[in-house]
Amino acid sequence: MLQAPHAAELRDHPNREGAERDTVAARLLRAIRPNGSSSTLLRRLGWALLALAIVFPWLGGSFFTRLAIEALLLACVALSVDILLGYAGLLSLGQAAYFGLAAYIAALMYLHVTSSFWLVLLTVVVSVGLFSFVLGAVAIRAKGVYFALITFGAAEILSKVTHNTRAIGGSDGLIGIPIPTIALFPGFEIGLTNNLVFYYVVLGVICLIYVGTRRILNSGFGSVLRAIRDNADRVPYLGYNPFWYKLAAYVLAAEIAAFGGLIYPMLRGFVAPHLFGFEVSTKAVVMSLVGGVGTLIGPLMGSVIITFLESMIGSYTERHLLVLGVIFIVFVMFLPDGLCGLVQRTFRRKAGP
Numbered sequence: 001m002l003q004a005p006h007a008a009e010l011r012d013h014p015n016r017e018g019a020e021r022d023t024v025a026a027r028l029l030r031a032i033r034p035n036g037s038s039s040t041l042l043r044r045l046g047w048a049l050l051a052l053a054i055v056f057p058w059l060g061g062s063f064f065t066r067l068a069i070e071a072l073l074l075a076c077v078a079l080s081v082d083i084l085l086g087y088a089g090l091l092s093l094g095q096a097a098y099f100g101l102a103a104y105i106a107a108l109m110y111l112h113v114t115s116s117f118w119l120v121l122l123t124v125v126v127s128v129g130l131f132s133f134v135l136g137a138v139a140i141r142a143k144g145v146y147f148a149l150i151t152f153g154a155a156e157i158l159s160k161v162t163h164n165t166r167a168i169g170g171s172d173g174l175i176g177i178p179i180p181t182i183a184l185f186p187g188f189e190i191g192l193t194n195n196l197v198f199y200y201v202v203l204g205v206i207c208l209i210y211v212g213t214r215r216i217l218n219s220g221f222g223s224v225l226r227a228i229r230d231n232a233d234r235v236p237y238l239g240y241n242p243f244w245y246k247l248a249a250y251v252l253a254a255e256i257a258a259f260g261g262l263i264y265p266m267l268r269g270f271v272a273p274h275l276f277g278f279e280v281s282t283k284a285v286v287m288s289l290v291g292g293v294g295t296l297i298g299p300l301m302g303s304v305i306i307t308f309l310e311s312m313i314g315s316y317t318e319r320h321l322l323v324l325g326v327i328f329i330v331f332v333m334f335l336p337d338g339l340c341g342l343v344q345r346t347f348r349r350k351a352g353p
Contacts, residue, residue: 041344046297050207057199065195069267071307072202076260077280078287078299079213080253085285086294087217088249089229090140093281094151097135097158098128098254100275102261104162107174107271117182124262125255132254133247140246152278159276173272177265192266202263206300209256214296216252225249257284279321286328292338301339 057065077095084090102124109120139150163171181189182201192198216222227235228242235242265271274280284299287306291298306324313320335342 041347042295042297042340045340045343046210049297049301053203057196062195065199066267067307067311068304069195069199069202070264071304072206072300073260073264073267074280074284074287074307075206075300075303076209077257077284078291078303079209079296080257081284082288082293082296082299083213083217083249083253083256085288086296087222087225087229088246089232090246090250091148091285092151092250092253093148093278093285094153094155095253095257095284096276096278096280097151097155098132098257099261099264099280100155100158100162100271100273100277101131102128102258103264103271103275104168104174104261106262107177107265108168110177110180110265111174115178115180117180120180121262124258128254128258129251132251136247136250136254140243140250152281155276155281156278159273162276163273169272171273173270174265175270177269177271179266179269198267205259209259210296210300213252213256217296221245221248283324286324286331288338289328289331289336290338292340295338295340298338298340305339 053068056068060068077099080095080098081092084092084095105124105127106120109123114120135151135154139147139154142150162168162173168174179192181191183189190197190201192201217225224235224240224242224245227238227240228245232242261275264275283306284303287302288299289302290305291300291302306327309327310320310324313323331338337344
């Protein structure tokens with residue numbers, strides 16, 4: 001049964017020998033405890049980015065506002081990658097599977113079943129939860145590169161199925177998806193046809209997802225995940241089953257990626273098989289790496305940077321993927337901790353003297 005530990009439980013694990021407690025529990029706790037100054041710095045960075053995001057629509061035009069909405073939706077996929085890679089040590093190359101699955105479910109329901117946003121949301125959450133639970137239970141039993149290959153293969157299978165199924169549009173996808181209104185309570189509805197309203201609704205939900213995810217990962221559940229990432233072989237000796245914690249993290253990451261897919265049809269008005277593609281999954285990994293793996297705020301920042309950079313480069317050349325590849329190599333070689341790590345090191349050097 002999955003149980004979340006308290007910090008005291010990890011610190012005061014019942015070993016009688018003081019040295020033994022230091023080598024297992026105490027060292028494990030030091031490894032998973034975040035640095036206070038770093039957390040404070042990232043919190044300030046987050047508030048600054050939020051302030052910029054709030055005023056951004058008034059600085060740019062309609063095109064950049066919609067581009068920013070797309071960046072926020074892709075940030076959900078990047079955030080899901082960061083949960084798995086930065087906290088559980090699992091590299092997934094198939095998070096686009098949940099982005100695309102949610103997009104297709106939402107599109108099909110809006111076109112053929114209902115215009116209720118809440119019913120569509122419930123269907124997406126349940127469907128993605130069941131699919132990710134089954135796939136995760138299989139993939140997590142594999143180790144290292146095999147986990148990445150299984151997740152990649154699942155996304156490619158979904159892509160080929162949608163590409164070859166004419167009933168759901170085939171290679172052309174689905175077009176003409178209506179934009180629903182969101183009924184918050186009787187007599188009050190939010191229409192998403194206005195770009196500003198659409199932007200601030202998405203921004204608000206992303207903030208809630210970020211805060212909720214951070215609270216979950218700052219709890220005992222997140223502590224066990226970081227312990228699994230650092231040394232999965234020792235965690236069972238503390239009384240925790242790594243499989244269930246990794247599976248819970250996988251389902252959580254899938255649901256977050258699915259939110260981006262849920263909203264995407266409202267933004268573009270169509271869905272296509274490329275939403276399951278390797279490009280989306282790889283781009284999410286690059287976004288997480290550019291911002292800073294294991295920071296949560298980094299993937300959000302990296303998503304905005306990569307999305308806008310890709311748009312600008314795409315206006316000059318069609319080889320924007322080559323540029324993304326170069327960016328990936330540069331960050332892997334010279335900035336493996338991303339822009340958040342660079343900011344932290346810069347402020348530490350300034351504060352050092």
